[in-house]
Amino acid sequence: MSVIEVEKGAQAPAVLKAVRILDLLALSPGRARSLSDIARELGIAKSSTSNLCASLEEGGLIRRSGGGYLLGRRAVELGSAYLAGFDQIREFYRICEESEVLTTQLVQIAMLDGARVLYLAAYEGRERFPLSAGVGDRYPSSATAVGTVLLAELPPDEVEALYADPNRLVTFTDRSTKDLETLQRKLKMTRERGYAIDEGEIHLSVVGLAVLVPSTRSGEPSFGIGASLVHPNDSPEERARVLAALRMAAAELTRPTIVPVEK
Missing domain, CATH: 1.10.10.10 (Winged helix-like DNA-binding domain superfamily/Winged helix DNA-binding domain)
Structure with missing residues (x-):
């Protein structure tokens, strides 16, 4: 790397x-x-x-x-001072603790760092999985749910430029995204359904779900918030519950845009 x-x-x-x-x-x-x-x-x-x-x-x-x-x-x-600048990171742990669903999950929040994602916070409501990212870790954006939901915010031509070097498409398992064409298809599906999914791309027994916390202020990044589920013990019902909780968390973490009042 x-x-x-x-x-x-x-x-x-x-x-x-x-x-x-x-x-x-x-x-x-x-x-x-x-x-x-x-x-x-x-x-x-x-x-x-x-x-x-x-x-x-x-x-x-x-x-x-x-x-x-x-x-x-x-x-x-310096890292702590940087993170203190984001109200969302301070609120992340409170939201996970108070959520009936997320309080028992492994939840992470990250930002895009080129072809990688930088993990800013991790709530451990359950035992960590192999290769689970911790605070400060960087993982390939193309293989993670939080990375996928953040890449989906970019237009396809920017994604193509970002992955002009195919070595940036790092693989961990035989399910990992291996080429740009596959990545673009995955990002298109993510945009259409409004959330990202990692079906064993980092670890075969782990499924990741993630949604976007969009930036509402100039100069500030968007975040991806995601949870990791054990597969194949997970169920469609559990995925739906976790996804709904992630969407509620993202809505709470998204800063409202202040609209000027016309006089």
Whole structure:
């Protein structure tokens, strides 16, 4: 999985290289990466990597652990401050706790991050499944229900451009979406029915359902809220109940648009 690429002619290449280091450490939480590993994987000279890591460490964004580096406390603080900017994330846990249906489900909320989704919150009303995403995890958008409902908000030409590189269509099982044509069909169906479904694309025994929490303010992202069900123990009745609860949650999380009153 690639990390952020430095664009040619960038105004501040050192800053972008520092972001690439943070992104690399975020992709392997809890696993310290040595200076040599970082330099080799990112293709940055070891001397430059050393200087960048020293600056990031001084700023508290990374920390030393044994013979390598991990994300630092400051990265957590910045992430928390970012999430605090979204009222919906603060409300997410309350809504799940108070919902008769969602309180017993594994529910997640995420935002689109290119060809991936970034999970912002997870309510664990039941035991986690294998490969269940946690806060801060990134999964391929094309294989997840929350990713599918967010991609469905994009016009087909933007989806085609996003997946110009077929390697972005990451597969986990034989049910995972493998090509752009299949993805476009899945997104069309999602738009028509108003919700997304993951039929064992991440894990064969897990079905994901997701609906959109659309953005109503300029500059803010839309969110996808979804729940994971055990298959084949789930039933059409259970899916309908969970889907209805997700739609109610999404409606409550969607900020009302303020319409100016004409004088």
